[in-house]
Amino acid sequence: SAVISQKPSRDICQRGTSLTIQCQVDSQVTMMFWYRQQPGQSLTLIATANQGSEATYESGFVIDKFPISRPNLTFSTLTVSNMSPEDSSIYLCSATGTGQYGYTFGSGTRLTVV
Amino acid sequence: GDSVTQMEGPVTLSEEAFLTINCTYTATGYPSLFWYVQYPGEGLQLLLKATKADDKGSNKGFEATYRKETTSFHLEKGSVQVSDSAVYFCALSRGSGGSNYKLTFGKGTLLTVNP
Numbered sequence: 204s205a206v207i208s209q210k211p212s213r214d215i216c217q218r219g220t221s222l223t224i225q226c227q228v229d230s231q232v233t234m235m236f237w238y239r240q241q242p243g244q245s246l247t248l249i250a251t252a253n254q255g256s257e258a259t260y261e262s263g264f265v266i267d268k269f270p271i272s273r274p275n276l277t278f279s280t281l282t283v284s285n286m287s288p289e290d291s292s293i294y295l296c297s298a299t300g301t302g303q304y305g306y307t308f309g310s311g312t313r314l315t316v317v
Numbered sequence: 318g319d320s321v322t323q324m325e326g327p328v329t330l331s332e333e334a335f336l337t338i339n340c341t342y343t344a345t346g347y348p349s350l351f352w353y354v355q356y357p358g359e360g361l362q363l364l365l366k367a368t369k370a371d372d373k374g375s376n377k378g379f380e381a382t383y384r385k386e387t388t389s390f391h392l393e394k395g396s397v398q399v400s401d402s403a404v405y406f407c408a409l410s411r412g413s414g415g416s417n418y419k420l421t422f423g424k425g426t427l428l429t430v431n432p
Contacts, residue, residue, distance in 0.1 A: 204363075234418045245406065245424045246361075295360060299410075299418065305351065306410070306420055310360040 205230050209296050209309030216286055216316050223282045224312045226296030231276040233300050237269070240293040240311070249294075252279040286316045319344040323407045323423030330397055330430050338392040338426045340381075340407035348409040350374075350383055350390040351420070355404045364392075364405070397430045404428070 206229045216222050226235065235252040250258040250271055258271035273279040283290055296309040324339040342348065352364040352374070365374030370385035379394045390407060407423040 209360075236419060245422045246420075248419050251419060297361075297420070305363045305366055307363070308353075308361040 204305055205232055205298055205300075205307045207296055207298060207307050207309040209312060211312055212310060213313040214315070216314065218287050218316055220286055221282055221284045222286065222314060223280050224294055224296070226279045226281070226298075226309055228277045228298050228307075232298040233276075234298065235273060235279045236297040236306075237271060237279070237281045238295045238297060240295060242292070246295065249281070252281075283314065286314075288316045290314065291316050319348070319409060319411065319421040321407050321409055321421055321423035324426055325424070327427040327429060330428070332399055332430055332432050333396045334430075336392070336394040336397045336401075336428070338405055338407075338428070340390045340392065340423060342388050342390065342407075342409050344409055344411060344421075346411055347385075348411045350381070351408045351410070352379070352381055352390070352392050353406040353408060353422075355406065355425075357403070361406065397428070399430045399432055402428055402430045 208227045210225050237249040238246040240246050248261050249264045250260040252258050252271050252273040254273050268284055270282045293311045293313050295311045297306050299306040320343045322341050349368045351366045353361040354364045355361050365376040367374040367383035370383055373382045381390050381392045404425045404427050406425045408420045410420050
């Protein structure tokens with residue numbers, strides 16, 4: 204299965220600033236996703252990163268707050284914009300080929316906003 | 318919409334005890350089912366999967382059987398170890414294109430195994 208490199212692994216940011224998280228997959232994949240995991244909680248899908256077109260956002264998430272890029276089949280970025288302490292979470296990138304046979308996750312970015 | 322209901326934790330067991338974590342799902346069609354494990358401070362790792370009814374996924378002594386009649390995918394292990402202490406997530410995907418590819422997760426079950 205694919206291997207995902209995600210960076211940074213953690214960061215502490217000032218409120219009002221933005222952070223861009225990068226996700227690099229070692230092989231071409233069909234689908235890439237971004238999740239948020241708040242402390243002690245399950246994973247919530249933010250959006251599906253579409254190659255060459257705008258991301259598809261889930262209810263409650265908007266492009267202005269979480270702009271996503273996917274310029275090719277192996278790379279995606281998520282930006283958390285105009286951060287507030289409520290954005291403190293773990294952000295995870297995920298990828299799959301067909302969906303049936305498993306999804307690979309990056310090791311996550313632990314974000315703290317102060 | 319799709320949903321996954323997972324046994325709430327935390328679950329605390331002694332080493333070598335038997336483990337069951339219940340998982341049931343609601344989804345149209347024939348979803349693929351997964352168990353993921355998250356060790357402290359780490360990302361998610363695929364533990365096992367099943368893609369059709371009556372399939373049994375297994376890995377590292379863990380097993381789960383896809384039961385379509387009861388819409389369940391319960392995780393079991395005959396003898397847990399301290400190193401199994403982690404959060405376990407049940408998830409499904411309809412994997413048939415577009416937004417069906419996304420994973421829907423249960424809330425997670427924290428397992429602590431004491432020596």
